[in-house]
Amino acid sequence: MARIDLDHIRHAYSPNPKSDKDYALKEVHHSWEDGGAYALLGPSGCGKTTLLNIISGLIHPSHGQLLFDGVDVTTLSTQERNIAQVFQFPVIYDTMTVYDNLAFPLRNRGVPEAEIDRKVRETLEMIDLASWAKKKARGLTADQKQKISLGRGLVRSDVNAILFDEPLTVIDPHMKWVLRSQLKQLHQRFGYTMVYVTHDQTEALTFAQKVVVMYDGEIVQIGTPEELFERPKHTFVGYFIGSPGMNVMPVKLSGGMAQIGSHQIELPSPVMPANAKIIELGIRPEYVRLGRAGMPVKIAKVEDIGRHKIVRTRLENQDIAIIVEEGGDIPAEPHIAFDPKGINIYADSWRVGGQ
């Protein structure tokens, strides 16, 4: 497996890009660790597939270099890069048996039959298709076929990386959960370098050690699930991760205080961003306390979703969502207070100050 360096990579699909908006992928400059499990997460059209295809060699970037373990592979073909790929829809040979589908990539590389047999059986167990080994792939259901595709990605241990492009789209919800957990276990056991594209935050947060959040052709944050939750670097990360997402509201700052409408809130550490057009305060619904002291709010809606409630409130002109744990009280004259450890300040959408 390999470390992946993305060295000042940019990509435009049009031949003569002039400004930033002509680039599907704005500048990406990062190192991804050997043996890391990365999820590329973001909304449709943000550039996830473009970035994955640059890593796999299906696209050659307009600018920059791609290195595997320090070796420049930017102009190499997909085959020369020695990677395994699993796509959204099954890529298998219908006329071959399940066993032969998995053995195929190994036979192609001249792996000895005894080794092939060991790897194929191990992979069949992993994807829970051992009893189907001798069946032709043609007769299988869509999710069994996709499991074979996953198996073909996992059967080779000599690859530089395994790339997954929304591989669980056709899998039924329960099996999705099972396969995701299995992929995670496999990663822990064998230390594959994995890059996994998804627009589903649950999928990204349960699979990856590091989640790469993309927005409008840019990587806005790379972090552990905890970092993305606690310290979103960009307001988009705040909105996109979490359910509901972070509350973001315009504020005025002065002398260590933030003013929201007619209310003053003390900041945990004073910040004073220079030259920002828009200053905002972000706080997750989990860090807003509902009680009898603090800023008075009106309750717009209460959504009971089992273990907790989402209480939608209005603070003057501002919508604020709050998570109230099971058994939590909703007072007749509700007030809110912000837990200082959940307060983040943003200047033109980027987080400023603090740890």
Ligand SMILES: Nc1ncnc2c1ncn2[C@@H]1O[C@H](COP(=O)(O)OP(=O)(O)OP(=O)(O)O)[C@@H](O)[C@H]1O
């Ligand atoms: N072959 C292409 N030619 C021109 N523009 C393209 C091409 N492929 C993608 N794009 C554009 O590049 C941008 C990024 O697309 P990309 O497919 O990488 O996003 P994505 O995050 O993977 O989206 P999705 O989740 O919908 O697959 C989009 O604006 C898209 O319209």
